[in-house]
Amino acid sequence: MLEGIVQLFEGITTVSSDGWNLFHIAWATLLGICVGMLPGLTATLGLTLMATLTFHMPPGQAILILIGMYVGAIFGGSRSAILLNIPGTPANAAVALDGFPLARAGNVGRAMGIATAGAVFGTLIGMLCLAFFAPFLADRALDFQSHEFFWLAVLGVVVSGRLTASEDPLKGWIAGFIGLLVAMVGQDVLQAYPRFAFGYDQMRGGFDLLPVLVGVFGFSELLTVMKTPVYPSAQTTKDRVIPKIREVLGYWKNITGSGIIGTFMGIIPGVGEDMGAWVSYAYARAISKKRSLFGKGSWEGLISSQTGCSAAVPGATIPVLTLAIPGSAPAAVLLAALFVHGIRPGPLIMDENPGFLYEVVAMVLLASLAILFFGLLLTKPLLKVLEVPRNRLMPIIFVLCVVGAYAVNSRVFDIWVMLGFGVLGYFMRELRFPMAPLILGVVLGPILDENLRRGLGLYDGSVVPFFTRPICMGLWIVIAITFLLGTTWFPALLARLRDATLGPPRDEPSEEEDE
């Protein structure tokens, strides 16, 4: 514990003592805020493009820039959510619910100030969890072998599919399994057999993650944005932006609760920031004494949703560093960037490179200070970003998508991959398939493939250890429950059993009473 605190301070000192680091975190966070603010540009796209630009940089600086972009983009999305009622990134949809009514009622500045406070506190709570929980998880993860990693991959796809497609979990699971299938293209990890290559040399190497990400989160988003009408003009701020400390501290229950919830949602593979915001919003509504204000302009709703989605950012980096499994789509880019820069995340990180984890913590701390500074002091200049004409911006974004896809391996094939997945992603979005499980499937596919076959090989093809090893047992039970709760018949059966044993719930008001 004490050693961890010392390493944490060492990490903070190392990162913050270099002036270049402070310069990089400042511009990367500011750029991230601008990317997040613009509807149609997501945190994932911003990170992906930035990852391709930072290949030649030293690993520490590159990761610092990506963290700044990540934290900034998730925060920046709240600006357009509050001012336009259009979430800049999907993570900020819950922020718009109360942020926009509050802004429309003349509280533009105060709403942005409270959201900034929520984002800073959320990031800091997530950061503390990253500092103290990640080493513990990495230590536990040393017990994971092939069988456990197989179930972990399945768990990621199943839970992510369930939570990101709450209306129709089946579509979430389908998206996840399609992602796993996409990962099967190319040479397999054990026999080097080129699967589904159909004689094309380019296909033998499979689909690189970054072009797929640029397609799914860049090109498909562009298709969606350009199809819809132009967004309305933003409201301007006339009231005070910097909130009073006493006012912010008055929401301490919302901040701590949502911070912990957001971090936890970030840790769950593939679930990420938007679920962090939604679950925090539901929590705030449950504990509030003014529930009727939710959706009409609740300060508690605003601060909770923003705290939740910002806390999920460091939360999502916890499994990236300790298990090499992304907590969200932007975290998948971070994971890919770590591998590109020769950093091996996973259970051994605390043995091989313990200082790196604390350096990441320090990077998150600097990024949260940057959003505090930019969020409160550059409010009016940042509003100009929303005035950039969409028709002028989008062709530049598409050119950057093309360059970003190509820059990874200098292959024109990757541009086609980007286009193909962009079109696939567009139609999947239209048909209400979530994108996060698809990307998680692409990341987890090789892990699932290798560990299932290795696990079977270790016990002469026996599937029994997959169900009887202690951690495996916990994992498959969670998967089974998640699957069953995602069906229509199982919750109905549970309700019927409850009614049969305990009788119908008495406190439910009848329709006449409601009327």
Add this chain to the structure above:
Amino acid sequence: MTEEQQTGSVESVSGRVRPQVDLFVGLALLLLGIFVVYHSLQMPGVEHRRVSAFYHGPGFVPGLLGITIAGFGTIILGRSIWEGGLNLKGAGGQVVDVFRRPEPRRLAILLLLSLGYAWGLIGRVSFSMATFPFVLAFILVYDWENTTERAQRENWLVTLGKRLFGLQISWSVFRERVLLVVTAIIQAALTAWIITYVFENIFLRRLP
């Protein structure tokens, strides 16, 4: 015609995807699953490596995934049929209605432009020479229709033109369009030059 049918999109008024659309989604997933299983079975075993276990073969995991996807497809298909997805009466008219709306037209233009850029120009001419016409065409195509609206906005020049010379709105439209073309050329040239310069000289990346 019900209210749901009148919306003419893939969604019903309740926000869920129509059962008729899901029918085709389920069918496509079922076919994809069968295709994957078929190809997985075609993959060679590993007998030549003196390992006879089926689970070592490269087709084992894709085969399982194919079976799962086919299973999910069957569920979607069954659910769609249960919810009346086989009732395709009037579906043809709805499809035609969808293509009459401006959204598919805007989407088709964007696809045409982006595919033309990525397939037709990239790799055939230098990056900046490919980017310039793409950005120019993009701005002109999407901003052209806005020039009329912008020209109709009262500003001092329009008012002065009307009062002093009796100039009508068409002159303003012309002016807006000339302005659009000039600024689009400038932006396209700057975009092509700046992106090429920044990537090649600052980030030291090769461009296609």
